[in-house]
Amino acid sequence: MTSLSIAEAAEQTGLTAHTLRYYERDGLLLHSVERAPSGHRRYTDEDLRWIQMVTRLRATGMPIRDVRRYAALVREGDGNEAERLALLLAHRELVEHQLAEVSSHLRAIDHKIALYENRVNPAS
Amino acid sequence: MTSLSIAEAAEQTGLTAHTLRYYERDGLLLHSVERAPSGHRRYTDEDLRWIQMVTRLRATGMPIRDVRRYAALVREGDGNEAERLALLLAHRELVEHQLAEVSSHLRAIDHKIALYENRVNPAS
DNA sequence: CTCCGCCTTGCAGCGCGCTCGAAGTCAAGG
DNA sequence: CCTTGACTTCGAGCGCGCTGCAAGGCGGAG
Numbered sequence: 001m002t003s004l005s006i007a008e009a010a011e012q013t014g015l016t017a018h019t020l021r022y023y024e025r026d027g028l029l030l031h032s033v034e035r036a037p038s039g040h041r042r043y044t045d046e047d048l049r050w051i052q053m054v055t056r057l058r059a060t061g062m063p064i065r066d067v068r069r070y071a072a073l074v075r076e077g078d079g080n081e082a083e084r085l086a087l088l089l090a091h092r093e094l095v096e097h098q099l100a101e102v103s104s105h106l107r108a109i110d111h112k113i114a115l116y117e118n119r120v121n122p123a124s
Numbered sequence: 125m126t127s128l129s130i131a132e133a134a135e136q137t138g139l140t141a142h143t144l145r146y147y148e149r150d151g152l153l154l155h156s157v158e159r160a161p162s163g164h165r166r167y168t169d170e171d172l173r174w175i176q177m178v179t180r181l182r183a184t185g186m187p188i189r190d191v192r193r194y195a196a197l198v199r200e201g202d203g204n205e206a207e208r209l210a211l212l213l214a215h216r217e218l219v220e221h222q223l224a225e226v227s228s229h230l231r232a233i234d235h236k237i238a239l240y241e242n243r244v245n246p247a248s
Numbered sequence: 249c250t251c252c253g254c255c256t257t258g259c260a261g262c263g264c265g266c267t268c269g270a271a272g273t274c275a276a277g278g
Numbered sequence: 279c280c281t282t283g284a285c286t287t288c289g290a291g292c293g294c295g296c297t298g299c300a301a302g303g304c305g306g307a308g
Contacts, residue, residue: 164304
């Protein structure tokens with residue numbers, strides 16, 4: 001079981017040390033991260049896996065407060081799986097909707113790009 | 125040529141009247157919107173088409189300041205098409221990258237969802 | 249004339265998600 | 279012993295994109 005300093009955890013996760021502390025303070029992690037005798041945080045593999053999940057939720061646009069709710073459910077332990085599932089399903093719906101919308105706008109922008117390509121280099 | 129009040133333009137574009145004024149102040153439109161004798165804004169079809177383009181750029185995540193730059197180029201008139209094209213192409217790159225990233229995170233989340241579906245309703 | 253409602257401007261405020269700074273602790277290296 | 283640098287906490291600040299508010303104008307209905 002490796003255990004990482006906050007700087008190493010930051011590098012691993014792509015977050016900053018600041019953000020890692022902020023997530024912990026804000027209840028996005030499952031527990032307080034353990035400490036070395038010096039008081040420095042020590043991130044376990046399990047911590048990193050959870051942070052990765054948080055990162056995925058954030059990267060797909062889930063607000064901090066919803067990630068916090070999800071973390072709270074997981075922290076509570078067995079018995080609320082249906083609720084967790086509902087939360088994730090609702091999020092998926094939203095993300096798929098957004099993906100579709102962005103794609104559609106992108107196609108319209110592509111059309112505009114094609115017009116400019118013709119004007120800039122009509123020969124091509 | 126229809127011409128709309130700000131409330132009607134807001135409804136048409138899906139923006140608020142506040143946001144329409146804000147965009148105009150902030151240089152996202154091509155010109156100041158014309159005024160009725162009363163001083164009220166009157167939006168033309170052309171205005172609405174441009175605002176739709178702005179909306180597409182915004183909806184795909186382009187920052188206000190880049191939309192402003194693009195508007196400035198278009199306002200300048202003929203001769204900078206290559207620059208406009210470059211701006212749009214750079215934006216498209218970014219959006220496609222983000223779409224890919226979000227899709228990939230979404231697939232990982234779907235995997236998690238599948239696990240919960242099994243736990244919540246193992247029979248299915 | 250009065251009222252209502254939609255519009256005007258200017259400016260302040262807000263929610264989100266970090267991000268930064270100050271001040272202090274501790275361990276290792278020269 | 280002294281310095282360096284990675285860490286700690288706490289609280290303030292920031293960039294973005296609106297959003298809301300106050301104070302006032304104007305036009306039509308009753």
